[in-house]
Every structure is written in structure tokens, then in C-alpha cells.
Amino acid sequence: MTQRRITDDLQKLLEVLPPAVAEAVTRANNIDNLIEIILDLGRVPKARFVNGELELSDREISHQDISYVVERIGEFDADNRAGLERTLHRISAFRNRRGHIVGLTCRVGRAVYGTIDIIKDLVESGKSILILGRPGIGKTTMLREAARILAEEKRVIIVDTSNEIGGDGDVPHPAVGKARRMQVPTPSLQHEVMIEAVENHNPEVIVIDEIGRELEAMAARTIAERGVQLIGTAHGRSLENLLLNPTLSDLIGGIESVTLSDEEARRRGTQKTVLERRAPPTFDVLIEMIERDKVAVHPDVSSAVDSLVRGSTPMPEIRSMGEDDQILIEKPAPPPPARQNPNQGFRRGMAEPPTQPGTSMRRGGRYQNVVDSSSFEMGADEPAEVISPYDGKPVRLYPYGVARNRLIQAARRLGVPVLVVKNLEESEALITLRAYYRNRQQTVLDAEERGLPIYVLRANTINQIEQSLADMFNLSMDGPTPNEWQDYSNATRAAIEAVMNGSRFVDLPPASAPIRRLQHEMARQAQLVSHSYGKDPNRYVRIFRE
The missing domain is CATH 3.30.450.90 (Beta-Lactamase)
Structure with missing residues (x-):
């Protein structure tokens, strides 16, 4: 120690x-x-x-x-x-x-010697490490100490854009030890100096502070592909936050939309269009600084990103420094096997570890529901039960860049309780377009400051608005609307009456699993027999006497 x-x-x-x-x-x-x-x-x-x-x-x-x-x-x-x-x-x-x-x-x-002890094993493992955290929490201090420790045995070069790692002047501060320091004449040219360091000076380790531009992210990938260990910091507070940053998401592999074949979608139990990690991550390990002496470690960035895009919450390893300077490590418990979410996908926001099954959790502007699938068994046609964070209460929703009449129409069609308000101060949530969200419009910033949930649409269409409302109230878009429930119920009653009046059997129209479940229950209550035939999406229910 x-x-x-x-x-x-x-x-x-x-x-x-x-x-x-x-x-x-x-x-x-x-x-x-x-x-x-x-x-x-x-x-x-x-x-x-x-x-x-x-x-x-x-x-x-x-x-x-x-x-x-x-x-x-x-x-x-x-x-x-x-x-x-x-x-x-x-x-x-x-x-x-x-x-x-x-x-x-x-x-x-300040040069704080000894701060690297909490992650020293990771730094000396030879893996590339990315450090995230809020401004002023000590990312650069940890980076400086890592450079000093590694320079005792390896060739280390620091790419020092603002002279924060090695200090001002031509001679580096003693806190960086034997590491060599390359200064950057203009911040916009940091990526060129990064490549120059590899091509001209044969380093084994490169240390970079504040990767913030797309060209710097590309340069980091080039360096990593040459077998050089990278240790750097980036703008962001968490893995989820970084993954949603289109400029820097390539550091951890990035995400893209992929269309699956029918067979693969059925095997996974997901929609045909899903999110996947685009490429191998530039950095092997990601560290989120929670406090100066407490960090969350994602030892395998690939697995963590894959978990996120499949709708799961990655559980990092928590490390902290005890009062007696002993390092305390809390390893995550292995997650129970969970049923794949049919609406698989990554929500915009920042995750917190789940507290208990069946509770709603806020994720930086989104809500995700945690359902303990190990606590019950589901039949083939039985949908998973989820709980809306709004619990059926009217939600005051402020549309920014989204057509109010379409929002009202979508809410009526889905039968969800939404009140469309005229200003942000009255709202409980904000719904906006991706263009406004990416451009960081003032209204979006104000909503984030107020801690409001933010729902982002790709386009200003009824379909997109319905999907967002379904996400808000945890409705399945594959399931029926309230009006469709009534139509299917009426058709099932008519089929039951026909069988009871002498018909040998009646085949109902193809329907989704929730509808078929309703039809089986209605037939059972009428003391009739029902079976499902065929394969989705043409699977249907036949009602007949014993």
C-alpha cells in the first residue's frame, strides 16, 4: 500500500x-x-x-x-x-x-501520490483503461499517478493538451516521474499529436486527458489497434452516458440498429429491429469515479455494452478505500436468468442498480421496470406483467417540436391518461425530437436540470408518438389497444354462442398471445374447449365442445 x-x-x-x-x-x-x-x-x-x-x-x-x-x-x-x-x-x-x-x-x-492503489492491478494489467467522472472529482490526478507508476518499467508518453497532467512550462512536473510529455500546440490538433506519439517515439503506453472530439476517438482506436496500452479520460459520468454520446460512443464500441431475420428474432424473443454493439471497444476496462476514493469498475466493456443494448443493467464491481487504507471490493452477484424483453433496446439515460423486483426505476429521463422472471413461470401464450411508473395517473406532458394534435390522437388511440400542457413548468415529462435533443436545445437543458423524464422520437409521426407513450406506460406495442380488446371480446362471445347453439367448432381470427389468452379464458368460463393452432403471426384459437 x-x-x-x-x-x-x-x-x-x-x-x-x-x-x-x-x-x-x-x-x-x-x-x-x-x-x-x-x-x-x-x-x-x-x-x-x-x-x-x-x-x-x-x-x-x-x-x-x-x-x-x-x-x-x-x-x-x-x-x-x-x-x-x-x-x-x-x-x-x-x-x-x-x-x-x-x-x-x-x-x-495537486499531485496526490497513492491515489492509483484502488485500481493499480488494472493499470498494471496492460489493458486499455477509460476513466469517467464529473469535473473536479480527480480523474486527471489518477491519470497522472498512473503515468508515474507505469513509467518505472515501461515507455510512457503523455499527450498533454492543456498541461494539466505535466504542468506548465517545458520541464514536466516531478509528479509524472519518468514519463515523457508531448505538448499540444492547439487543442483541435490533439488527435494529430496522439498519432505522432505512436509513429515517432515507440511508446508502450500513451496517457491522454479529456478525449472530447470524434477525431480524437478515431485516433485512440488507431493507437489501440497498434497494440499500445491507452489510459485516458473522457467527457461523461457513466457507461450509459458515454454510449449515448454520438461523438465518443466509438470508444466503447458504439451502437447501431440491426434488422434480424425472422428465425433469429424468434430465437431471441425480440423485435426484428434491435440495437447491437457496432465494433470492438477501444478500451478494455471502464472506470466510473463515484467519489475520490470510490469507483465502479466495468472489467469487460464489451459485455457491459452488450448487456445495455439488450435492455439489461450491467452490474459493475464497486471498489472503495476503507478508513484503514484497505481496499474494499464488492463484486456483483451473478444475475438470475431472465426472459428477454420483447421490446429489447437501450433507453436514453443513466442507470442505477435495481433495488428490488417489480419496482419502477428512473433512468435519467426514462423509466425502466424491473421484473423478477425467476419468481414465476409463464406459459407460452402468457405475457409478462409490468408495472407503469405512472400507475394510471394522468401525466402532464409537454411536447417540444412534436405536433400536439398527433400527441392527443395517439394518447386517445392507446387509451392512456395524458394531459398536454403548454409550458415546461407545468409538465411532469418532456417529449421531443432527436434533432432537438442532439442539438441540446435550451428547453431540453431546462428539462434535464429540473430532472424531468425526456422521451426522444426519431420522427414526428403518429407511430413514433405511440411507441413513446407505450414506453412511458409500459404497454406492449404488439398488444391490442383498448378498442381492439373490445372487438376481440365481442368476436369471442359470438363464437361461444355459435358453438353452444349447435356449431361443431368455430375458428377465431389470428391474434396475438394476450388476445389468445383472453379467448381461452372466456371459453373455459363457458365450459367449452379451446386450443391454439398454427404459428405466429397466424396462430389462432379454435373453440368447440368436448
């Missing part, structure tokens, strides 16, 4: 701040928990700590204060980031429309 040690060179950062601000930070007497210092023109300076914010002065920041800092730090790059030489601190700038700096975020950079 490595003894945890922290190096922050904080005095060098305080020296570039206006004296009054630096003194206030020192007086706060909470240096160890300091995250960043905010200097915005015309506002009071603030310090952000792990446990909250603190105003450092009653005096507003002036142009002179901004200039005082800018004159004492390095030059700002194209991404508006600068640093202090031989330190890990980062200063980011706000600019006005004329290009003048009107705000600074002075972020404290």
Missing part, C-alpha cells in the same frame, strides 16, 4: 494573486480543501472549497486585479488556459467580445 502524499505548491499560486485576495485565502485556514479561486470583473472574489464557497472580500474585482494576475502567469493558449511553470495549477480566462479578459478561474493543482 503506497503512503498517500500530497504536493500542491500552493504558495506559488498565492504569489500571483492580488495581495488582498491571497491574504484572505490564507486567513480562511482551509487550504487543504481549496479547489479554486474565482476572480470576475465587477464581482467580489470567491474561494470554492470541497464543502462550499467563501467570499474573500467586500471589494469588487477591478481591471487592475485581473491585469495583476495575467502579468505574472504564462501565456494563454487557444483554449484560454494558462499555468505556472513547474506547477500543476491552472488559470482559465473569460473573455469579452473584444477578446479582453474579464474573469479568471484559478484552479489548484
Whole structure:
């Protein structure tokens, strides 16, 4: 177990701040928990700590204060980031429309030795590792420590776009150990430097921070295919979140829509059009940082993605650091065999581990129902019972980019209780088009901020709207609508009366499994015999006397 040690060179950062601000930070007497210092023109300076914010002065920041800092730090790059030489601190700038700096975020950079212990076995396994997590949780710190550990025995090159891993200046910070560092002149050229590192410097390991563009994802795949171990971070908080990002989903294989043959669809018990993983993932292992000392590990990204696209929730391995610096590992229990969901597919959103069978779970804007299929046996014609999260209550739904009249028509056709509202504030859920969702329209962002479920349509059609409403209320689109139930019931009653009046038998029209189940039950109650004949979709029920 490595003894945890922290190096922050904080005095060098305080020296570039206006004296009054630096003194206030020192007086706060909470240096160890300091995250960043905010200097915005015309506002009071603030310090952000792990446990909250603190105003450092009653005096507003002036142009002179901004200039005082800018004159004492390095030059700002194209991404508006600068640093202090031989330190890990980062200063980011706000600019006005004329290009003048009107705000600074002075972020404290710390080299924390020993943070890699919780995943050291994975790092040293030679597998490519992708680290996800919210900003400021410690992804770059873990990346830096991984580079230092691996550089003791391997040729490690760091592609350092914003000098966050190796610090500012030409000489890397001692925290990266023997690893070599390649700086990136312009953030948009990171992918070229990644390829250059492989072609020119013969590395065994490449460390990359903030993979955020499609070209960088493609470059990462090229590097992995050459047999080089990759350790990197990406924008995203979870596996599901990354899979829904069209720019970066290729890092974990991506997804595509596949049309199955009739035979294969029957074998799987799914619809003919399903989602599949498009390619092998670039990274073998994915780590979600939950807290600084707690991570969720997906040791096999391929299996985790395959589980997601088949409608299951992958169960990661949870690792945490105990009070005595012992690593606690919670391995997931093997899942019970489950019946394939006929409406197989991946829901947009972020998953949480299921709590108990038969309960509804919210998935970042979607709902998924967990049904314990091991607790009961189902007949061949018996549908699985599911529970709607809305439980038959009217849902106030706000359509954004979706035709209101079509939404009302679809709701009436399916017989579901929907109230179409005129603004987002009154709604309980948002339904929108994929184009609006991908473009991150303000209404979509507001809905996410409010924690509303979001239902995304591919097209503004009745069929798409019906499928979305069926998803909302957990209706099977293969099953009948309330009006169709009535029609089938009337036809079955007529057949029963005909048999009881002397007909030898009556064949009912082909129907789905739920309808056939109803027809068998009605025949049994009339003390008649019924059998199903044929194969789906032409399977039908015959009613006759014994």
C-alpha cells in the first residue's frame, strides 16, 4: 500500500494573486480543501472549497486585479488556459467580445501520490483503461499517478493538451516521474499529436486527458489497434452516458440498429429491429469515479455494452478505500436468468442498480421496470406483467417540436391518461425530437436540470408518438389497444354462442398471445374447449365442445 502524499505548491499560486485576495485565502485556514479561486470583473472574489464557497472580500474585482494576475502567469493558449511553470495549477480566462479578459478561474493543482492503489492491478494489467467522472472529482490526478507508476518499467508518453497532467512550462512536473510529455500546440490538433506519439517515439503506453472530439476517438482506436496500452479520460459520468454520446460512443464500441431475420428474432424473443454493439471497444476496462476514493469498475466493456443494448443493467464491481487504507471490493452477484424483453433496446439515460423486483426505476429521463422472471413461470401464450411508473395517473406532458394534435390522437388511440400542457413548468415529462435533443436545445437543458423524464422520437409521426407513450406506460406495442380488446371480446362471445347453439367448432381470427389468452379464458368460463393452432403471426384459437 503506497503512503498517500500530497504536493500542491500552493504558495506559488498565492504569489500571483492580488495581495488582498491571497491574504484572505490564507486567513480562511482551509487550504487543504481549496479547489479554486474565482476572480470576475465587477464581482467580489470567491474561494470554492470541497464543502462550499467563501467570499474573500467586500471589494469588487477591478481591471487592475485581473491585469495583476495575467502579468505574472504564462501565456494563454487557444483554449484560454494558462499555468505556472513547474506547477500543476491552472488559470482559465473569460473573455469579452473584444477578446479582453474579464474573469479568471484559478484552479489548484495537486499531485496526490497513492491515489492509483484502488485500481493499480488494472493499470498494471496492460489493458486499455477509460476513466469517467464529473469535473473536479480527480480523474486527471489518477491519470497522472498512473503515468508515474507505469513509467518505472515501461515507455510512457503523455499527450498533454492543456498541461494539466505535466504542468506548465517545458520541464514536466516531478509528479509524472519518468514519463515523457508531448505538448499540444492547439487543442483541435490533439488527435494529430496522439498519432505522432505512436509513429515517432515507440511508446508502450500513451496517457491522454479529456478525449472530447470524434477525431480524437478515431485516433485512440488507431493507437489501440497498434497494440499500445491507452489510459485516458473522457467527457461523461457513466457507461450509459458515454454510449449515448454520438461523438465518443466509438470508444466503447458504439451502437447501431440491426434488422434480424425472422428465425433469429424468434430465437431471441425480440423485435426484428434491435440495437447491437457496432465494433470492438477501444478500451478494455471502464472506470466510473463515484467519489475520490470510490469507483465502479466495468472489467469487460464489451459485455457491459452488450448487456445495455439488450435492455439489461450491467452490474459493475464497486471498489472503495476503507478508513484503514484497505481496499474494499464488492463484486456483483451473478444475475438470475431472465426472459428477454420483447421490446429489447437501450433507453436514453443513466442507470442505477435495481433495488428490488417489480419496482419502477428512473433512468435519467426514462423509466425502466424491473421484473423478477425467476419468481414465476409463464406459459407460452402468457405475457409478462409490468408495472407503469405512472400507475394510471394522468401525466402532464409537454411536447417540444412534436405536433400536439398527433400527441392527443395517439394518447386517445392507446387509451392512456395524458394531459398536454403548454409550458415546461407545468409538465411532469418532456417529449421531443432527436434533432432537438442532439442539438441540446435550451428547453431540453431546462428539462434535464429540473430532472424531468425526456422521451426522444426519431420522427414526428403518429407511430413514433405511440411507441413513446407505450414506453412511458409500459404497454406492449404488439398488444391490442383498448378498442381492439373490445372487438376481440365481442368476436369471442359470438363464437361461444355459435358453438353452444349447435356449431361443431368455430375458428377465431389470428391474434396475438394476450388476445389468445383472453379467448381461452372466456371459453373455459363457458365450459367449452379451446386450443391454439398454427404459428405466429397466424396462430389462432379454435373453440368447440368436448
